[in-house]
Amino acid sequence: MRIRNQVSRKLREVRVFARAMESKHHPILAQIIPIRRCNLACSYCNEYDSFSKPVPIEEMLRRIDRLGELGTTIITLSGGEPLLHPQCDDILRRIRATGAMATLITNGYLLTPDRIHKLNAAGLDYLQISIDNVQPDDTSKKSLKVLDRKLEWLAEHADFAVTVNTVLGADVRNPEDALTIARRARSLGFNSTVGILHDGTGQTRPLPAAQIRIYEEIRKLETAVFSFSHFDHFQEKLVQGQATEWHCRAGSRFLYICEDGLVHYCSQQRGYPAKPLASYTKEDLEREFHTEKACAPYCSISCVHQVAMLDEVREAPREMLADLVARRRQTDPSFQPPFLLRAAAWTFLDNPKAKTFGKAAAALLGRRSGENE
Numbered sequence: 001m002r003i004r005n006q007v008s009r010k011l012r013e014v015r016v017f018a019r020a021m022e023s024k025h026h027p028i029l030a031q032i033i034p035i036r037r038c039n040l041a042c043s044y045c046n047e048y049d050s051f052s053k054p055v056p057i058e059e060m061l062r063r064i065d066r067l068g069e070l071g072t073t074i075i076t077l078s079g080g081e082p083l084l085h086p087q088c089d090d091i092l093r094r095i096r097a098t099g100a101m102a103t104l105i106t107n108g109y110l111l112t113p114d115r116i117h118k119l120n121a122a123g124l125d126y127l128q129i130s131i132d133n134v135q136p137d138d139t140s141k142k143s144l145k146v147l148d149r150k151l152e153w154l155a156e157h158a159d160f161a162v163t164v165n166t167v168l169g170a171d172v173r174n175p176e177d178a179l180t181i182a183r184r185a186r187s188l189g190f191n192s193t194v195g196i197l198h199d200g201t202g203q204t205r206p207l208p209a210a211q212i213r214i215y216e217e218i219r220k221l222e223t224a225v226f227s228f229s230h231f232d233h234f235q236e237k238l239v240q241g242q243a244t245e246w247h248c249r250a251g252s253r254f255l256y257i258c259e260d261g262l263v264h265y266c267s268q269q270r271g272y273p274a275k276p277l278a279s280y281t282k283e284d285l286e287r288e289f290h291t292e293k294a295c296a297p298y299c300s301i302s303c304v305h306q307v308a309m310l311d312e313v314r315e316a317p318r319e320m321l322a323d324l325v326a327r328r329r330q331t332d333p334s335f336q337p338p339f340l341l342r343a344a345a346w347t348f349l350d351n352p353k354a355k356t357f358g359k360a361a362a363a364l365l366g367r368r369s370g371e372n373e
């Protein structure tokens, strides 16, 4: 069963990639909040409260269906703590029914073997668990000490892929914890990523030299196939305190849907455009695709960076792919790009006659009804 799920997931990853290459007129990734409440209270977080009720299930399902109608290819449940929503599994099932990949970001506290089996049954594709430190402290209780047992249960029972995200940042007290956590994640067969802590507007400060060394060590451990985190030139510059010139496609290729059903740019830029998802149209997607965001140069929202990288591949494939691989080979001369990048290279670099790959793959792997590219 596990292997069958892995194969199915890989095929759907290829479809997400193929559809992103084929068209710029749909959201690649949407993050949606089923409940704002959280069972923890990390001192750096501005994305939770301690009192909100879950969004009623009928309303959540309507929102998921609307994202499906817009052609969204990956839908992520976030929060607050999404596992506090009593019908979280029904929401995941509905995401899969739209044809999108279903992913979940959790603090892991509510995971048990039984909960993991229910997530398997609901069709979850990816789970990201964030671990901030080895021992809990007054900043964060998301510690390896508390969550290690949960990681073991995930390794034993989960049919879905697991990513353990840890953090670095100028204010992080014990930065070497990030490396301990990333190594533990890899030892259990999970992917590991590292985020750079941002302030309340999504901006970051440069990392001290010791943290940059730890960051480089963790990057060498990353393995995800459908992830551009290996090549994250945004993060590479951020850790050095340098600005990046890029076009943020939030509101178009990436959507953030709050508990009130409004579309925002991202978790750190709520209030723009703040239009109800129910009336969000292809024209809104088109407008926001072109809107310049003043917060872009020092933005640390890595999921939006990754969406932008897909569009960079789409718009200037030859330059983007050659640059990605060349930069990685500066630190690792024997580096071989993962499957999806090799497929893209075959399509765009080595075989100019094969530029219809995106269309062909999307057609082969199935297009959902109602899409109109």
Ligand code: SF4
Residues within 6 Å of the ligand: 038, 039, 040, 041, 042, 045, 046, 047, 048, 079, 080, 081, 107, 142
């Ligand atoms: S667990 Fe996540 S959502 Fe909850 S307070 Fe901490 S960072 Fe915020």
Ligand code: SF4
Residues within 6 Å of the ligand: 201, 202, 248, 249, 250, 265, 266, 267, 268, 269, 293, 295, 296, 297, 299, 300, 301, 304
């Ligand atoms: S650049 Fe985009 S993703 Fe980053 S903070 Fe601004 S709106 Fe959000």
